[in-house]
Amino acid sequence: MGSRGTFGREKITLAVVVIACLLVVIGLAVDHARTEPPAAHSDGSDDAGTNLYLGPDIDKYDVPRGSRVLFFGDSYTEGWGAEDLADGYAYQMSGLMGWDVTVRGVGGTGYLDKGSKNEGNYVTRIERLDAVGPYSLIVLQGGSNDQAALPRSESGVIDTTPLSISVEQAFNAMQAKYPNTPIIMLGPVSTGEKVNPDKQAVDATLSSFAYARGVHYISPIAGRWFLSSEREELIDERTGHPNGLGYEKMARMLKRQLNAYLVDPID
Structure with missing residues (x-):
């Protein structure tokens, strides 16, 4: 026993x-x-998941039809590649969402990059914005131009520390400019599935910042908004940007993701 x-x-x-x-x-x-942040998954369709962080603690936003919304960003927000800049994705959100949109996009600029004509990085551009609020929502888009502005180590690896600092400065400047206005971040765009490591590093840096600040982040890269097989139809080879049809798809993808963040999704 x-x-x-x-x-x-x-x-x-x-x-x-x-x-x-x-x-x-x-x-x-x-x-x-x-x-x-949970990993994003996508099958490349219009129903693809595109957010890197949709946190349970982030409030959804009340942005019904008729709301004033500011789109701020780089050449994609400006509409480069479309025969008419007014065919850019940001302008198309007016018809898709029924919003009164204000578009402020300047090609070549970024959180770090001041642009080919020294138009200013995002902090400088935000500080001198002529767009008068109040707005119900701000979509802060960009990052594609910043990969070239980042320093590199001797082994060729980019250092994203300066970008992290500039992103925080730009985000804070936007909050100071338009207090109490929710901001959704829209990351860099790739026109095919193959994304160079530098752009991926920029995307990851923006995602990490958004996650830390409790902000919704939308990644066209993770969502594979554009496929290589669509390039001939949707991309303007002269500029390397979407054409009018490409921006139509970009707007549809963005609408789907934005609706996930709204109190009342817009049909």
Whole structure:
């Protein structure tokens, strides 16, 4: 009886240790899930998932038809590649969402990049914005031009630290310019599935910032908004940007994602 009792106690002790170890592993996994942005998944269709972070603690926004919305960004927001700049995705959001849109896009600029004509980086451009609020929502788009402005190590790896600093400065400047206006960040665009590592690093930096600040972030790269097989139909080879049809698709993809963040989605 004594040996059986000892053996039974040893089995119980071992079971307790195993359960405790499992609880620790589960706890670490849950904590990781809380602190890391979930990976995006996409099949390349218009129904593709495009957000890198849709946090449960972020309020949805009340932006019904007729609301005033500001789109701020680079050449994609300006409409480069379309025969008429007014065919750009930002302008098309007016018809798709029923919003009164204000578009401020300047090609070649970025969070860091001042543009080929020294138009100013995002902080400078935001500080001198002539767009008068109030707005119900701001879509802050960009990042494509910043990869070339980042320093590199001797091994050729880019250092995204300056970008992180500039993104925070630009975001804070936008908040100061339009207090109490929700901001959704829209990341850099790729016109095919193959994305160079530098642009991916920029996308990841913006995503990490948005996650840390509790801001919705939309990644056209993660969502694979444009496929290589669509290039001939949707991309203007002269500029390397979407053409009118390409911006139509971009606007549709953006509408779907924005609707996920609205109190009342817009049909």
